[in-house]
Amino acid sequence: MYPIYIFFIYSTYIFNFLTPFTDETLEFNDKIWDKCGKELRGDSSRDGRLVCYRLHKHLLIRKVEILSSEPFILQYHNQVHRRLAKRAVQEAEALRLEQLKISGFTTTPEKSQVRAANGTWLIHTGRPSFARIFEGLQANINSLDLSTAEPWQILSYNADGYYAPHYDYLNPATNVQLVEGRGNRIATVLVILQIAKKGGTTVFPRLNLNIRPKAGDVIVWLNTLSTGESNSQTLHAACPIHEGTKIGATLWVHEKKQEFSLPCALTNKLYNTKHFFS
Numbered sequence: 001m002y003p004i005y006i007f008f009i010y011s012t013y014i015f016n017f018l019t020p021f022t023d024e025t026l027e028f029n030d031k032i033w034d035k036c037g038k039e040l041r042g043d044s045s046r047d048g049r050l051v052c053y054r055l056h057k058h059l060l061i062r063k064v065e066i067l068s069s070e071p072f073i074l075q076y077h078n079q080v081h082r083r084l085a086k087r088a089v090q091e092a093e094a095l096r097l098e099q100l101k102i103s104g105f106t107t108t109p110e111k112s113q114v115r116a117a118n119g120t121w122l123i124h125t126g127r128p129s130f131a132r133i134f135e136g137l138q139a140n141i142n143s144l145d146l147s148t149a150e151p152w153q154i155l156s157y158n159a160d161g162y163y164a165p166h167y168d169y170l171n172p173a174t175n176v177q178l179v180e181g182r183g184n185r186i187a188t189v190l191v192i193l194q195i196a197k198k199g200g201t202t203v204f205p206r207l208n209l210n211i212r213p214k215a216g217d218v219i220v221w222l223n224t225l226s227t228g229e230s231n232s233q234t235l236h237a238a239c240p241i242h243e244g245t246k247i248g249a250t251l252w253v254h255e256k257k258q259e260f261s262l263p264c265a266l267t268n269k270l271y272n273t274k275h276f277f278s
């Protein structure tokens with residue numbers, strides 16, 4: 001069992017050099033972008049799996065869709081109220097969003113960067129709307145302790161913006177301090193604050209899944225198997241924006257502190273619904 005870390009060193013919040021786990025040269029080609037324009041439902045088309053559950057604390061009904069069971073990908077519908085999402089967009093726009101540097105490799109020189117978006121980091125409670133969204137997420141996602149997440153990463157993609165195929169799982173060799181301190185990025189929580197008029201879906205090419213969320217939806221997925229190994233099926237990308245601006249805010253949640261809510265890997269390498277909705 002992992003030692004329990006109570007304090008995290010804030011100096012690890014200097015993140016601009018963080019790299020997604022792109023050791024293998026990823027295909028950055030039209031085949032992946034082709035999937036962007038399609039209705040691809042992954043394995044969720046096999047049977048209807050819309051799960052509704054009641055949040056006891058707030059007496060609210062939530063609708064959660066299981067988009068993929070392996071890896072586990074959930075869409076929380078209308079998790080963030082429209083007005084709150086709008087206020088968060090205004091707060092995000094008032095921050096200094098700049099082209100965040102991120103390194104990686106692509107195979108086409110004209111798209112030589114991994115991401116074309118403006119963005120910034122923001123601590124969880126750094127702005128009132130973001131603090132409320134964070135609190136709402138924590139009340140809904142019982143199985144993850146979000147306090148181990150890195151600060152919000154707010155991304156604003158304008159026309160022609162995109163985020164090339166990548167894993168959120170970090171390369172432990174190049175992110176030693178963060179991975180040793182908190183473990184790797186076990187989960188990603190992506191809050192959609194504003195959608196583009198055209199384009200900008202979130203695609204998981206290896207799962208044949210192209211997600212077209214609404215503003216206020218939250219997509220949650222697990223980047224690892226329950227053994228802690230990275231799951232290469234989680235390769236994903238933000239499709240190019242053709243019109244309008246897409247704004248999202250991501251929490252990358254780390255392994256440490258999740259020991260008691262998620263299963264040990266004694267028999268089963270995979271997570272399932274009971275770990276999320278019990």
Ligand SMILES: O=C(O)CCC(=O)C(=O)O
Pocket residue numbers: 153155163168188190200201202203236237238239248250
């Ligand atoms: O904006 C998206 O659709 C994807 C964002 C993403 O991959 C991330 O924040 O890690």
Ligand SMILES: [Fe+2]
Pocket residue numbers: 166167168188236
């Ligand atoms: Fe990502």
